Amino acid sequence: MGRNSAYYRNLIATVLRLSESNEWESAVNEWCIEGVEEDETLAESCVCGKEELRYLFTIRNTINESTLSPIGSSCIKKFERTDLNEEIAVKIKLFKLLHAIEKNKFLTLSAELFSRKLLRHLYDVAVFKASRFNNFDPYNDYQFMLDMFNKCQRRTEKEDKRVSAIILNSIKPSLRQMLNKKIRRKNEKEAL
Numbered sequence: 001m002g003r004n005s006a007y008y009r010n011l012i013a014t015v016l017r018l019s020e021s022n023e024w025e026s027a028v029n030e031w032c033i034e035g036v037e038e039d040e041t042l043a044e045s046c047v048c049g050k051e052e053l054r055y056l057f058t059i060r061n062t063i064n065e066s067t068l069s070p071i072g073s074s075c076i077k078k079f080e081r082t083d084l085n086e087e088i089a090v091k092i093k094l095f096k097l098l099h100a101i102e103k104n105k106f107l108t109l110s111a112e113l114f115s116r117k118l119l120r121h122l123y124d125v126a127v128f129k130a131s132r133f134n135n136f137d138p139y140n141d142y143q144f145m146l147d148m149f150n151k152c153q154r155r156t157e158k159e160d161k162r163v164s165a166i167i168l169n170s171i172k173p174s175l176r177q178m179l180n181k182k183i184r185r186k187n188e189k190e191a192l
Contacts, residue, residue, distance in 0.1 A: 006049065007046075007048040007049055007050050007075075008048070008078065010047070010048040010049050011046075011047065011048040011075050011078060012024055014047050014048070014068065015027055015028065015031070015068070018061060018064075018066040018068060019031075019061060019063075019064075019066075020061075020063045020064055028079035028080070028081060029081070030061045030062055030063050030064075031059045031060065031061055031062065031068075031079065031084075032059065032060055032062055032084075033057060033058070033059055033076070033084060033087050033088070033091075034058040034059060034060040034067060034069075035057070035058045036055055036056065036057045036058070036091045037055075037056045038054060038055055038056070038095050039053060039054060039055075039056055039070075040054070042054055044056050044070050045070070046070060046071055046072040046074075046075055047068050047069075047070070047071050047075070048071075048072075048075050050072060050074070050075075053070055053072045055072065055073050055088075055091070055092060055095070056069065056070035056071075056072075057069070057070065057071050057072065057073060057076055057088070057091075058070070058071070059071055059076065073088045073092065076088055086117055089115070089117065090115070090117045090118050090121045093113070093114070093115050093117075093118045094118060094121065096112075096113060097113050097114070097118070097175060098175055098178060098179050100113055101172060101175050101176060101179060102179055107167050107171070107172065108163075108167075109145065109148055109149055109163050109167070114149060116146060116149060116150070119142060119145050119146050119149060120142075120146075122142070122171060122174075123138065123139070123142035125174075126138070126174075127170055127171055127174040127175070128141040128142050128145075128166070128170050128171075129141075129169070129170045131169070133162075133165070138170075141166050141170060144162065144163075144166070145163065145166060148163050
């Protein structure tokens with residue numbers, strides 16, 4: 001979507017209409033990501049008019065509480081805000097991880113499924129659980145996983161076992177719950 005495309009002009013007009021500021025450069029700072037859903041059927045269109053969205057973001061104006069939905073990640077990236085771009089990357093990585101769980105794939109701590117920011121997000125949403133193995137402090141598991149993700153040398157067998165234990169006992173069960181909620185919401189929408 002180039003800066004002179006109809007999609008880009010539609011995006012700017014829509015955002016400015018719902019913002020307090022009349023200038024794009026300041027209006028984009030009024031918005032935050034409220035939520036995201038995945039549409040595997042690609043049936044939805046962005047507020048800019050682009051069709052076949054996979055990731056349906058909802059953004060909210062923090063000043064006047066207006067919302068825009070669905071808006072695609074490409075349009076949010078046009079806001080040119082690092083914080084929003086990072087949040088988009090985490091949300092999309094989370095969907096990929098959920099799909100791996102849905103397909104019952106063996107999960108490994110790899111860049112294919114994880115990122116530093118995703119690990120932080122998982123910690124922030126309380127995926128890591130207190131246990132005797134982490135001295136009843138979930139932060140210890142988060143920090144261990146981050147250290148293992150960043151590790152340049154090959155992990156030891158003991159480290160690999162602990163990584164697998166955290167994935168199996170904390171990450172996978174929590175994400176299965178998220179996946180079940182996603183499936184329930186999808187079924188509820190289809191029933192309407």
